[in-house]
Amino acid sequence: EVQLVQSGAEVKKPGESLKISCKGSGYSFTSYWIGWVRQMPGKGLEWMGIIYPGDSNAKYSPSFQGQVTISADKSISTAYLQWSSLKASDTAMYYCVRPRGWPNCFDIWGQGTMVTISS
Amino acid sequence: EIVLTQSPGTLSLSPGERATLSCRASQGVSGNFLAWYQQKPGQAPRLLIYGASSRATGIPDRFSGSGSGTDFTLTISSLEPEDFAVYYCQQYDRSLTFGPGTKVDIK
Numbered sequence: 001e002v003q004l005v006q007s008g009a010e011v012k013k014p015g016e017s018l019k020i021s022c023k024g025s026g027y028s029f030t031s032y033w034i035g036w037v038r039q040m041p042g043k044g045l046e047w048m049g050i051i052y053p054g055d056s057n058a059k060y061s062p063s064f065q066g067q068v069t070i071s072a073d074k075s076i077s078t079a080y081l082q083w084s085s086l087k088a089s090d091t092a093m094y095y096c097v098r099p100r101g102w103p104n105c106f107d108i109w110g111q112g113t114m115v116t117i118s119s
Numbered sequence: 120e121i122v123l124t125q126s127p128g129t130l131s132l133s134p135g136e137r138a139t140l141s142c143r144a145s146q147g148v149s150g151n152f153l154a155w156y157q158q159k160p161g162q163a164p165r166l167l168i169y170g171a172s173s174r175a176t177g178i179p180d181r182f183s184g185s186g187s188g189t190d191f192t193l194t195i196s197s198l199e200p201e202d203f204a205v206y207y208c209q210q211y212d213r214s215l216t217f218g219p220g221t222k223v224d225i226k
Contacts, residue, residue, distance in 0.1 A: 044207065045164065045209075046217065047216070062120075095163055103212075103214065106164075107169075107175060112163055
């Protein structure tokens with residue numbers, strides 16, 4: 001079964017750094033793009049960016065370029081989303097996603113990681 | 120950037136009724152590169168339709184997608200209790216954007 005399993009919920013303070021993870025299984029991790037989608041509380045879906053683990057080629061939505069870093073470690077089939085200095089406005093649910101190709105729609109979703117930023 | 124507008128914002132219907140959801144793009148979506156997702160409270164979204172009209176694996180045939188260019192429609196032929204949820208459209212022609220969603224709730 002194809003699965004994306006994300007790391008657990010996080011509570012952080014403004015200014016702190018954070019790295020959340022997404023482990024893929026049931027498929028060839030290096031052959032598919034893997035991306036991230038943000039959903040702020042009570043709001044819609046926003047595509048953040050995507051990476052191809054085979055060569056670490058990453059692409060970002062203009063809205064998130066420079067705000068986050070997407071990376072992958074193909075040796076452990078895991079993708080990451082990282083912040084260097086969190087803001088209260090980063091409070092959201094973050095989903096990792098696997099598209100059918102790129103660019104394409106997302107047929108596989110992780111369970112989501114809730115990130116709460118509060119002083 | 121292609122901006123997607125969904126209407127109505129909320130659709131109040133009863134089980135067994137037909138639901139018609141609209142997604143309009145600010146520019147033509149070539150190749151019919153448009154998808155629909157369903158999201159229930161506390162759950163991740165689920166892909167329903169891709170390529171404007173192809174059902175994803177395991178999606179019941181009461182869900183259908185149609186349209187081209189700038190106007191797309193998701194139709195649920197007869198609402199089941201589990202279909203009350205939020206529905207999002209997404210274009211993947213030029214980069215990738217989502218619509219704001221339509222909530223289908225119980226009348």
